[in-house]
Amino acid sequence: xxxxxxxxxxxxxxxxxxxxxxxxxxxxxxxxxxxxxxxxxxxxxxxxxxxxxxxxxxxxxxxxxxxxxxxxxxxxxxxxxxxxxxxxxxxxxxxxxxxxxxxxxxxxxxxxxxxxxxxxxxxxxxxxxxxxxxxxxxxxxxxxxxxxxxxxxxxxxxxxxxxxxxxxxxxxxxxxxxxxxxxxx
Numbered sequence: 001x002x003x004x005x006x007x008x009x010x011x012x013x014x015x016x017x018x019x020x021x022x023x024x025x026x027x028x029x030x031x032x033x034x035x036x037x038x039x040x041x042x043x044x045x046x047x048x049x050x051x052x053x054x055x056x057x058x059x060x061x062x063x064x065x066x067x068x069x070x071x072x073x074x075x076x077x078x079x080x081x082x083x084x085x086x087x088x089x090x091x092x093x094x095x096x097x098x099x100x101x102x103x104x105x106x107x108x109x110x111x112x113x114x115x116x117x118x119x120x121x122x123x124x125x126x127x128x129x130x131x132x133x134x135x136x137x138x139x140x141x142x143x144x145x146x147x148x149x150x151x152x153x154x155x156x157x158x159x160x161x162x163x164x165x166x167x168x169x170x171x172x173x174x175x176x177x178x179x180x181x182x183x184x185x
Contacts, residue, residue: 004106011102014073022079026153028145034072040137041065045130051168054125061126064119067112068130071098092120132169135162143176146183155184 015035023031032040045065049056069077075098083091099116103109119127142157158177164170 001107004104007104008102008106011073012070015069018072018076021077023141023145025079027151028149028154031145032141034069034077037137037141038066038069040141041068041130041133044133044136044140048129048133048136048166048168052125052129052166054129054166056126056129060115060118061129063112063115064126064130065133067116068119068134070102070116071095073102074098128165129169132164132166135164136169136172139173139176143180146180152184155180158184 015038016033018034020032020034020037042062042065045061049058049061071094075094078091096117099113100109103112106112118124119130122128122131139157139162142154145151146154158180161177162173164173
């Protein structure tokens with residue numbers, strides 16, 4: 001058992017060394033890694049969970065948020081524009097395969113896989129909130145990098161406006177977008 005758990009921990013640790021390529025492509029120096037982004041998603045999910053009207057399973061919500069990018073320990077962070085050139089559904093299939101390899105034979109692999117699949121189905125309030133948290137963290141990071149560096153390449157993040165599942169996430173985004181666009185004028 002210790003060997004399988006150690007292998008899993010090594011895969012999770014890999015996220016600390018996996019760069020968020022979208023930032024690197026846009027010239028952001030010292031860009032965050034996937035582990036930093038994953039923490040941002042967990043934190044944003046916790047914040048949002050306290051202000052939405054829906055009753056949420058916090059354990060499942062946080063588990064989804066923590067697992068959402070785990071496959072990137074094997075696939076790396078392939079920026080979203082690259083996925084547009086691949087067949088529909090291939091991203092999920094590739095990540096599903098990576099998830100299976102990462103989880104291997106640990107006793108809770110089935111449970112974690114089910115949570116990850118629920119996130120990708122995006123039908124439950126927890127899944128939709130994690131997707132909102134994922135985007136909130138990305139837009140927050142774009143705004144922070146823009147403020148710190150004045151990088152004009154980050155302006156693309158604000159056009160066209162993004163639509164969220166939950167009104168609270170939308171309000172946060174709208175304020176971030178307002179601030180970002182005010183800086184760009």
